[in-house]
Amino acid sequence: MSSSTVARAMRLLAELGEGERTLEQLAAVLDVHKTTVLRLLRPMEDERIVQRDAAHRYRLGPQLFALAGLALEQRGIRSVAAPHLRELNAATGQTVHLAAYEGGEVVYIDKYDSRHPVRMYSRIGLRAGLHCAAVSKVLLADLPVTVRQQLADKIEFTPFTVNTLTTPEALLAELDTVAAQGWAQDHAEHESFINCVAAPVRDVTGRVVAAVSLSVPDILLPYEQVLALLPQLRATAAAVSADCGLATH
Amino acid sequence: MSSSTVARAMRLLAELGEGERTLEQLAAVLDVHKTTVLRLLRPMEDERIVQRDAAHRYRLGPQLFALAGLALEQRGIRSVAAPHLRELNAATGQTVHLAAYEGGEVVYIDKYDSRHPVRMYSRIGLRAGLHCAAVSKVLLADLPVTVRQQLADKIEFTPFTVNTLTTPEALLAELDTVAAQGWAQDHAEHESFINCVAAPVRDVTGRVVAAVSLSVPDILLPYEQVLALLPQLRATAAAVSADCGLATH
DNA sequence: ACGAGCGTTGCGTATAACGCAACCTGAAGA
DNA sequence: TCTTCAGGTTGCGTTATACGCAACGCTCGT
Numbered sequence: 001m002s003s004s005t006v007a008r009a010m011r012l013l014a015e016l017g018e019g020e021r022t023l024e025q026l027a028a029v030l031d032v033h034k035t036t037v038l039r040l041l042r043p044m045e046d047e048r049i050v051q052r053d054a055a056h057r058y059r060l061g062p063q064l065f066a067l068a069g070l071a072l073e074q075r076g077i078r079s080v081a082a083p084h085l086r087e088l089n090a091a092t093g094q095t096v097h098l099a100a101y102e103g104g105e106v107v108y109i110d111k112y113d114s115r116h117p118v119r120m121y122s123r124i125g126l127r128a129g130l131h132c133a134a135v136s137k138v139l140l141a142d143l144p145v146t147v148r149q150q151l152a153d154k155i156e157f158t159p160f161t162v163n164t165l166t167t168p169e170a171l172l173a174e175l176d177t178v179a180a181q182g183w184a185q186d187h188a189e190h191e192s193f194i195n196c197v198a199a200p201v202r203d204v205t206g207r208v209v210a211a212v213s214l215s216v217p218d219i220l221l222p223y224e225q226v227l228a229l230l231p232q233l234r235a236t237a238a239a240v241s242a243d244c245g246l247a248t249h
Numbered sequence: 250m251s252s253s254t255v256a257r258a259m260r261l262l263a264e265l266g267e268g269e270r271t272l273e274q275l276a277a278v279l280d281v282h283k284t285t286v287l288r289l290l291r292p293m294e295d296e297r298i299v300q301r302d303a304a305h306r307y308r309l310g311p312q313l314f315a316l317a318g319l320a321l322e323q324r325g326i327r328s329v330a331a332p333h334l335r336e337l338n339a340a341t342g343q344t345v346h347l348a349a350y351e352g353g354e355v356v357y358i359d360k361y362d363s364r365h366p367v368r369m370y371s372r373i374g375l376r377a378g379l380h381c382a383a384v385s386k387v388l389l390a391d392l393p394v395t396v397r398q399q400l401a402d403k404i405e406f407t408p409f410t411v412n413t414l415t416t417p418e419a420l421l422a423e424l425d426t427v428a429a430q431g432w433a434q435d436h437a438e439h440e441s442f443i444n445c446v447a448a449p450v451r452d453v454t455g456r457v458v459a460a461v462s463l464s465v466p467d468i469l470l471p472y473e474q475v476l477a478l479l480p481q482l483r484a485t486a487a488a489v490s491a492d493c494g495l496a497t498h
Numbered sequence: 499a500c501g502a503g504c505g506t507t508g509c510g511t512a513t514a515a516c517g518c519a520a521c522c523t524g525a526a527g528a
Numbered sequence: 529t530c531t532t533c534a535g536g537t538t539g540c541g542t543t544a545t546a547c548g549c550a551a552c553g554c555t556c557g558t
Contacts, residue, residue, distance in 0.1 A: 065374025
């Protein structure tokens with residue numbers, strides 16, 4: 001048993017998500033009398049969940065923004081992403097990272113370990129190398145160009161491997177590529193035997209709020225096959241973005 | 250007459266906005282039987298407006314983010330203004346707000362945080378104080394005089410600081426000034442340590458459809474230097490207005 | 499000024515939301 | 529392992545209340 005009245009109210013919200021509607025349009029969608037719709041809408045209007053303009057057309061209201069903001073604060077990107085990361089981890093069997101840019105650094109927020117017994121020393125809360133980690137490239141690529149340049153000048157370009165980018169120019173060029181293609185790689189730039197790919201998570205405003213990555217030792221999969229995981233990775237990142245409120249249609 | 254069932258459902262959403270709740274907690278808040286709460290929540294859970302974890306604790310769900318995102322998209326001014334607001338935020342480093350007048354209230358539609366680590370508690374979807382916020386003054390100043398007067402009588406003139414306007418007469422006089430000069434200020438009228446300036450965004454018909462504001466803690470910039478940001482602010486508002494004219498025709 | 503279209507209100511009826519109490523489930527303790 | 533207890537879940541009778549209908553009102557457009 002569940003409340004059909006509330007179910008109708010939810011259907012109204014979904015319908016209003018498509019665009020502004022008049023009372024009678026909504027009544028037609030629910031296949032009920034317009035009186036009914038009016039009385040369903042009234043409490044929602046009181047709470048500013050829906051609004052009506054001068055022409056009595058209904059639309060979604062500002063209280064929805066407020067609620068969504070509260071919900072995100074409560075849960076954080078981490079818990080929103082968690083089920084999707086778990087799924088990606090299960091599907092690929094590889095190490096999955098979630099990272100965010102916070103005050104000049106890139107921090108790992110969450111991690112799901114590979115099923116294979118290959119140790120990785122990353123840990124939640126640790127900082128990722130700004131010039132080598134795939135997640136860093138994704139996150140930096142969304143920053144304004146001026147900020148990128150300032151950051152690039154401050155970075156210490158520790159040459160972890162022969163592939164590590166060692167100059168601000170090389171990094172900035174790479175970031176342009178990443179911004180254009182919508183994903184990033186780390187081709188043995190931090191560890192000579194590990195390749196990574198990363199994709200951005202965006203919120204409603206379109207801003208990149210986090211990055212998801214797959215890290216794979218080349219004894220498990222050669223570089224080319226890591227790139228073959230890109231579709232799955234990007235699908236995961238898109239799913240997390242969707243749960244953050246990014247419209248998918 | 251309106252549906253008390255839906256009203257209860259809305260109260261549930263508001264309560265869940267405060268944090269995770271158990272079934273019985275919610276029942277206590279609504280002062281109804283827990284069975285009732287269960288049946289109210291079920292349709293919302295079906296639509297993923299609320300979610301429950303393994304321990305049967307309810308929280309706001311991802312569909313809420315999706316709806317909020319759709320609602321923001323429906324507000325066309327937001328996406329038109331976004332690039333300009335981002336630019337103003339980057340150029341000044343200060344907190345930028347976009348607000349609109351909707352049905353008797355002023356609502357924040359968008360926000361770009363200051364780079365400086367000074368917390369502001371405003372949030373997208375919240376209402377701005379009609380008698381103190383700079384954006385409110387800009388938006389109210391464009392209303393017909395009769396509407397202004399009706400509104401001024403309804404406002405509760407909460408005296409947030411010593412500078413807060415406390416009478417309808419003072420507000421109406423201020424609105425005349427704002428209408429004449431084309432911008433508004435909030436000189437520590439809401440928070441004793443924050444000054445704001447706001448400028449109007451107009452559509453082709455010349456009507457004010459939104460307001461852009463800068464909010465600056467006086468530890469960062471004293472009042473006089475906030476006023477010095479006015480040209481940049483007005484340029485941004487003018488650019489958004491121009492895009493509104495192009496976009497709508 | 500008039501009519502059409504849409505939103506709003508009052509009211510009677512039938513639905514379905516409500517509270518109650520019994521039942522289930524899962525966790526903690528002895 | 530069995531017991532207990534604290535939640536959540538289900539079935540059912542009652543009555544509140546959500547619903548549809550029809551009449552009314554408001555605002556445009558002609």
